[in-house]
Amino acid sequence: MKILILVFLVGICRVTTVTHSLKYFYVASSQVPNFPEVVVVGMVDDVQIIHYDSNTRTAVPKQDWMKKVIDDDPEYFKRSSNIFMGQEQTFKDNIERLKQRFNKCGGVHIYQVMYGCEWDDEMNEVKGYRQYGYDGEDFISLDLNTETWIAPKQQAFITKQKWDNNKARTAYLKDYHTRICPKWLKKYVNYGRRSLMRKDLPSVSLLQKTPSSPVTCHATGFYPDRVDLFWRKDGEELHEDVDKGEILPNHDETFQMSVDLKILSIPAEDWKKYDCVFQLSGVKDDIITKLNKSLIRTNEVNRLSRTIRIFVAAQVVVLAVITVVGFIVYEKIRIRRPPSPVENREVQEEMLPKA
Structure with missing residues (x-):
């Protein structure tokens, strides 16, 4: 060496x-x-x-x-x-x-x-x-x-x-x-x-910005920083179409790391052959995360959620506007029409001197 x-x-x-x-x-x-x-x-x-x-x-x-x-x-x-x-x-x-x-x-x-x-x-x-x-x-x-x-x-x-x-x-x-x-x-x-001897295992997530973006395997919260994180296919580590990031510190003295996998050339039926592997020095068992669409957190879902929230908020605003306008129109109509006999009596009684 x-x-x-x-x-x-x-x-x-x-x-x-x-x-x-x-x-x-x-x-x-x-x-x-x-x-x-x-x-x-x-x-x-x-x-x-x-x-x-x-x-x-x-x-x-x-x-x-x-x-x-x-x-x-x-x-x-x-x-x-x-x-x-x-x-x-x-x-x-x-x-x-x-x-x-x-x-x-x-x-x-x-x-x-x-x-x-x-x-x-x-x-x-x-x-x-x-x-x-x-x-x-x-x-x-x-x-x-x-x-x-x-x-x-x-x-x-x-x-x-x-x-x-x-x-x-x-x-x-x-x-x-x-x-x-x-x-x-x-x-x-x-x-x-x-x-x-301290060993903190991470949480591992699969992230993706858009359906055509690389899938990011992100591990965070691990300690110490003597780790490896990589993609593999059929049990063999991948070196092509992979971009490995650096180990970065978190605010709580733990670390985080990510590795990207380009998926554009991977047929949907082959996704099951891929997984992300996290290895921590001194820990026998690896953390393995399968490449599965149901596990991927994506901005597409977030954008849909935001759209739904915006739509609902818009409906609430429209309903509020309709309510206010309706109330104003009602008041104008009520003021213009003559009072009913009942209403007139109540007004007169209010004007009588008290005993």
Whole structure:
């Protein structure tokens, strides 16, 4: 798997197992405008927990529950800042070396490191990994089983020889990835258990503006944002005639997402072959919504309802006008005709002096 700078900027792919993970991403860059030369991001279960960059030179917590670390280790963030700061020059030197090896000295260059561990809390199994990349391509990685380095590119062979000969460093890295890293991971999971274990399922709706518009599968109210939402046909995920939207935040700390399906070329008899699938990381069962006209909420219905309401309101107005006009005409007629004997007597009695 290639290590890309965007991996921690746009999110991590969905993980369907109950395995917990601790990952660190280091990115050193050269001639990237408006971007720090060195950025470090730490993540637990794909949730960012710590951030550092060469502009601020300060490691900061990205989750409130990470501040609990200070209770057990008051110097944690200061020590982390010093570690990251001390590696800045090493990263810059590595970029300069790799520029020479790849014979590309000008332009933008990116040096990346990804390392961490995974822990299955049910089986109590741990697994570590460490990979290096350059300009978006794999450069070298550590095989913890053989305690040797794998170099997929010729330019990395010199580094492989050097690091294979450093047995003490390799032994330390194996100990870190199989013992130290899982120890910290378990501690982080304990700190943020309430947040990390939170799973909110969404409400899923099918929406459509007009009969010829795409059908939108809209999921809202889910948490966390490690999800996938897609259309499929006959159980196979669709990539054509599909437009997937971004994950957006709601006001209540949950998220929403939508994916459109173009239906103009789909025969009515084939609709039953399509469905929308929502998948949430750590949740076994998917939410499946069939493509069914009876389930689609459309503006056409809303327009009909509005038309009916307008018609009824118009009828009420007309009736009111008729009533008012009728009353006015009646009054004019009543005033013009002479009073009846009964009416005349009542008026006269009102005019008599009281006893």
